[in-house]
Amino acid sequence: MWRGWWTTRRATPRRPRRSAHPARRSPCRQINRRVRHGALGRPAPGIDCRCRAVASVAVDDTAATRQTTQEYVDRLEGRDWQGLAGLLTDDVVYEMPQTRERIRGRDAFLRFTIDYPGDWHLRVRRVVADDRMAALWLDVRVGAEQLDACVWIEVSHSGLINRIVDYWPAPYDPPPGREHLTERW
Amino acid sequence: MWRGWWTTRRATPRRPRRSAHPARRSPCRQINRRVRHGALGRPAPGIDCRCRAVASVAVDDTAATRQTTQEYVDRLEGRDWQGLAGLLTDDVVYEMPQTRERIRGRDAFLRFTIDYPGDWHLRVRRVVADDRMAALWLDVRVGAEQLDACVWIEVSHSGLINRIVDYWPAPYDPPPGREHLTERW
Numbered sequence: 001m002w003r004g005w006w007t008t009r010r011a012t013p014r015r016p017r018r019s020a021h022p023a024r025r026s027p028c029r030q031i032n033r034r035v036r037h038g039a040l041g042r043p044a045p046g047i048d049c050r051c052r053a054v055a056s057v058a059v060d061d062t063a064a065t066r067q068t069t070q071e072y073v074d075r076l077e078g079r080d081w082q083g084l085a086g087l088l089t090d091d092v093v094y095e096m097p098q099t100r101e102r103i104r105g106r107d108a109f110l111r112f113t114i115d116y117p118g119d120w121h122l123r124v125r126r127v128v129a130d131d132r133m134a135a136l137w138l139d140v141r142v143g144a145e146q147l148d149a150c151v152w153i154e155v156s157h158s159g160l161i162n163r164i165v166d167y168w169p170a171p172y173d174p175p176p177g178r179e180h181l182t183e184r185w
Numbered sequence: 186m187w188r189g190w191w192t193t194r195r196a197t198p199r200r201p202r203r204s205a206h207p208a209r210r211s212p213c214r215q216i217n218r219r220v221r222h223g224a225l226g227r228p229a230p231g232i233d234c235r236c237r238a239v240a241s242v243a244v245d246d247t248a249a250t251r252q253t254t255q256e257y258v259d260r261l262e263g264r265d266w267q268g269l270a271g272l273l274t275d276d277v278v279y280e281m282p283q284t285r286e287r288i289r290g291r292d293a294f295l296r297f298t299i300d301y302p303g304d305w306h307l308r309v310r311r312v313v314a315d316d317r318m319a320a321l322w323l324d325v326r327v328g329a330e331q332l333d334a335c336v337w338i339e340v341s342h343s344g345l346i347n348r349i350v351d352y353w354p355a356p357y358d359p360p361p362g363r364e365h366l367t368e369r370w
Binding site: 023043062084096097098102103108111113129130134135167170171172174178181182183185 | 245
């Protein structure tokens, strides 16, 4: 006997909208939930879909990297060594390709920075951040001397800086033969 | 006399959902349409809202800047001067802060580049792009010599490069006193 559509619906429960097994859930749903709940929203490795969620996550990662990079400069400039340590992974690597020097680990990097000679001051000229990479253009003053620095920063999945590459380009005289094309300042 | 809800609805036309005057339309709606129609989707100046459309637009701008920056290197490396010219605004400015030299205009910059001495070759180490700014980390070879370059690029609203700032950091010997913290490569 047919008992009406309402009883049929009760007898046949609707298919759940989401698989109960976490591994079968759409990564986009999971990211969406993390974004919705205000978490950092970093995508799990290997997630590469083109839904709106991933765009939001990429923008979130970029914003977090930009902020971390700015804070890195602020804490250096403020000699806030504890705050600086809080931005770095334990095994952060710091490199200066011009001298082919590498420093491994947070403690050694902090020691190097704390001991760095001179009354140096840093000002951000530009931060360019993209996902977990940033490039940092600095105006550096040491006493009356001014120079620019170019810094390449990588941020780990945990949101901490795990690689810093510093370039300190020094002034030099231009070679002759191009004065007709250039102006000096 | 009340004539029923249906006649009331007919007698009072619904308010149009969008203002007819373009200036009163939401910028987000306009951007959304441009994104939907596959245009480049650059935001008009002054648009600063936090809706999803702007996130999409920012991602589009970043992707376009990243691609333009990569093409800038490809065309330099390929000596494709006509292709290179097509990436630059007429009034592009090129600067080398280390020598305090500035070159104004596409023609002068092309001349400078075409005449640049040596069999130079460029390889991208990294591009970091953010909206209409990019930072470019290059591996440069001139004969047997290798050096890195750091380049800061700005892209105009038209999608063409309108500012290039080049740094050429030269190798130097590390100062003494930090050997206990560093390794050399």
